[in-house]
Amino acid sequence: MKTEDVSLSSGITKTENLPFVWMSQGHCPRGSKPRNTHYKMEKGIDKEYMADNLKENDIKLLIEKLAATHSLSLEEYRRLIEGPGKVQDREKFSVPEDNKTKNHPLSRPDDEAPRTIKTGKDRELSPVLAEKAVAVRKEIYGDTVFTRGLIEISNICKNDCYYCGIRKSNRNCDRYRLTEEQIISCADEGYELGFRTFVLQGGEDPYYTDEVLIRIIKSIKDHHPDCAVTLSMGERSYESYKALHEAGADRYLLRHETADKEHYQTLHPAEMSFDNRMRCLKELREIGYQVGCGFMVGSPGQTAEHLAKDLKFIEEFKPDMCGIGPFIPHKDTPFRDKPAGTLELTCYLLSIIRLIHPPVLLPATTALGTIHPLGREMGIQAGANVVMPNLSPVTVRNKYMLYDNKICTGEESAQCRGCLDSRMRSIGYRLVTDRGDVKNIGGKE
Ligand code: 5AD
Ligand code: FES
Numbered sequence: 120m121k122t123e124d125v126s127l128s129s130g131i132t133k134t135e136n137l138p139f140v141w142m143s144q145g146h147c148p149r150g151s152k153p154r155n156t157h158y159k160m161e162k163g164i165d166k167e168y169m170a171d172n173l174k175e176n177d178i179k180l181l182i183e184k185l186a187a188t189h190s191l192s193l194e195e196y197r198r199l200i201e202g203p204g205k206v207q208d209r210e211k212f213s214v215p216e217d218n219k220t221k222n223h224p225l226s227r228p229d230d231e232a233p234r235t236i237k238t239g240k241d242r243e244l245s246p247v248l249a250e251k252a253v254a255v256r257k258e259i260y261g262d263t264v265f266t267r268g269l270i271e272i273s274n275i276c277k278n279d280c281y282y283c284g285i286r287k288s289n290r291n292c293d294r295y296r297l298t299e300e301q302i303i304s305c306a307d308e309g310y311e312l313g314f315r316t317f318v319l320q321g322g323e324d325p326y327y328t329d330e331v332l333i334r335i336i337k338s339i340k341d342h343h344p345d346c347a348v349t350l351s352m353g354e355r356s357y358e359s360y361k362a363l364h365e366a367g368a369d370r371y372l373l374r375h376e377t378a379d380k381e382h383y384q385t386l387h388p389a390e391m392s393f394d395n396r397m398r399c400l401k402e403l404r405e406i407g408y409q410v411g412c413g414f415m416v417g418s419p420g421q422t423a424e425h426l427a428k429d430l431k432f433i434e435e436f437k438p439d440m441c442g443i444g445p446f447i448p449h450k451d452t453p454f455r456d457k458p459a460g461t462l463e464l465t466c467y468l469l470s471i472i473r474l475i476h477p478p479v480l481l482p483a484t485t486a487l488g489t490i491h492p493l494g495r496e497m498g499i500q501a502g503a504n505v506v507m508p509n510l511s512p513v514t515v516r517n518k519y520m521l522y523d524n525k526i527c528t529g530e531e532s533a534q535c536r537g538c539l540d541s542r543m544r545s546i547g548y549r550l551v552t553d554r555g556d557v558k559n560i561g562g563k564e
Contacts, residue, residue, distance in 0.1 A: 178202060178244050185474045186251045190434055196427035199471065202244065245467050245501075252470035252502030255477045260504050264548045265480065265555030267316040267349065268309035268510035268533050271519040272297045276322025278353070279388045282418060284449035284520045285322050291451045295515045296326055299335050306339045309510045310346065312536050313552040318372070318507060320351035327352060329359050333366040340367040347554045349411075354395055357402045364406050371403045374413035374442055378432035379425045386418060400436070409557055411440030411480070416468060417460020418446040426468070434475050439557040440505075441472055441479050444486030447522035462491045466501035473502030478558045480505050489526050496546050505555065506543075508533040 181199045185191055191199065273296040274285040285292055297305075306317045317339060321327065336348055349370035350363060360371070375396055377383050383393035403410045414429050415421075433441060445460030465487055473481060482505040483498025491497065495506055509516060510533040517527055540550040 175244070179247065182244065182248055182251065182474075185471065186255070189475055189477070191430075193424075193427045193431055196430045196471075197423045200423045200426045200430075200468075202467075245463065245470070248467065248470040248474070249501045252473035253500065256473055256502050256504055259478055259558050259560065262548050263504070263551045263553070264499060264543050265316070265505045265553060266314060266536070266539070266550050267318045267482075267505065267507045267555070268306070268312070268314035269318045269320060269507045270297070270302055270305045270309075271321065271509070271511045271515065272302055272319050273321040273324040273327065274515075274519050275324040275326070276353075277325065278323050278391065280391070281386055281388070281453045282415065282446060282449070282522075284452060284522055286452060289449075289451045292520070293518050295518050296324060297512070297515070299331065299338070301512060302335055303338050303342070305510050305512065306346075307342060309533055310343050312510075312533055313550075314510065314533065314536075315343075315345060315552060315554045316347040316349060316370075317510070318349040318351055320372070321353075323353040329362045332363055336363060336366040336368050345554070347556065351411075354399050357406075360399075360403055360408070361406050364408055368408070370409040370411065370440065372411035372413070372440060372442060373399055373403065374411075374415075375400060375429075375432065376414050377418065377421065377425055378414075378428040382418075382420060382425050385420050404436075409439035409480075411442055412436060412438045413440075413442030415446040415460060415486075416443055416465045417458065419454050419457040421446075430468075430471060430475060433472055433479075437476050437479075439478075439480060440482070441476075442482055442484055443468055443472070444484035445490050447486055447489060447524070449520065449522045459490060462487065462494055462497065466497055469498055469501040469503050478560050480555065480557050482507055485509075485526060486522065489522070489524055496542060499543065499548055500546060506539060506550075508536065508539060 178199060181191060181195055184195070185199070274292060275294050275296055276283075276285050276287055279286045279288050302319065309317060319332075319335070332350075332352070336350075339346065339348055347369040348367060349372060350368050351372035353373065355363075373396070376386060380393040383391075383396070400410060400412055412433070416426075443465060445462065445465050446454075446457070447459045448455050448457050469481060469483075472479060481503040483495035483503040485507065487494035487498045495503075499506075509527055511519065513532075516532070519525070519527070536550065543550055
């Protein structure tokens, strides 16, 4: 295969016949050439070469097994995540000056810190995985990409998650809250632009009582009965979720953030609990919502073991939607100095999630588009099938800053649906005007 000399970011190369498929420098994406061809076999068997090949074969077998059975053991998921290369050096864990984080588990001395995962620059088998994920996705959803109009209704939040730019302790955050009329007019505008799902996302803002939300949901449904309403408003009571569902909300997004209880506590203050997050997800399912969970890739302290648990959780919970994106530090949070998650590992995990639960609605997230200008295209090429452009009023767009440099204008906006469609067409997909419900094939239903 001839490779055009266009390096998109370290380890990513654009090829002529596979527009943005990424691969490690100098490695054949079909996996026909052995990796590390520089090894010399002068004195009989090179042990390092053998070990690498054994590991690579192991990973290939795991990919085959996952594609055939949609299930791996925790240990197998861990090996698949670590991949054939070396594990990266331990990250330096120290959470600065935030009082609440003294004695924080991430402040352990370096030698006690858990082993972290490699950056993913060396993921030779990503294309093998992506090819399988894309084939599975095409079988179910063809070449279509679903869109959702994202309305960020408030950046006021009673929570204080250590990673989040709109956490309540951030005094530099310029707070806003949309009125009912503003939200409804965003939906009306979105409808004209071709959106058939509206996602109302916001911090946990006490202003949005059930009464207020019910009015908004009913009004959107009255104006646009052919549309789906998705809520992403955090943790609420069973009664509240039920009332909102009865008012017409179809779907609910609530990322679990990490399936490891101890890790969860290191990302959140003591007032927040893993058990409550899990309670919410189970109740949402029970009530009849299409439910979305998800996590950040490369969140501080995340290990391959944690990610393996996330994958096992997804395998068992079978979410209708799953939002994953790289962690990106925000300058006004305790995690300001933590390294961001990588594009490569996020795409690798998107492919794995597609294979675990083929019908899942999997967005190529804004965070992915933020860490790389072609991040969302690469996400789609790894197996994602949803994009969620911003439909919020232009005046508030730069205020919903969950992380630094979040993209929110230009082609990211819902008004540029045409540009997004061209981007998708450039890689062989097309945006559709459709509610984009999950396809029920086999599984839990
Ligand atoms: N980087 C990436 N994603 C973030 N989120 C919050 N803060 C960040 C960050 N710094 C994600 C969380 C949350 C969702 C709304 O946004 O996963 O659930
Ligand atoms: Fe928890 Fe924003 S404060 S995700």
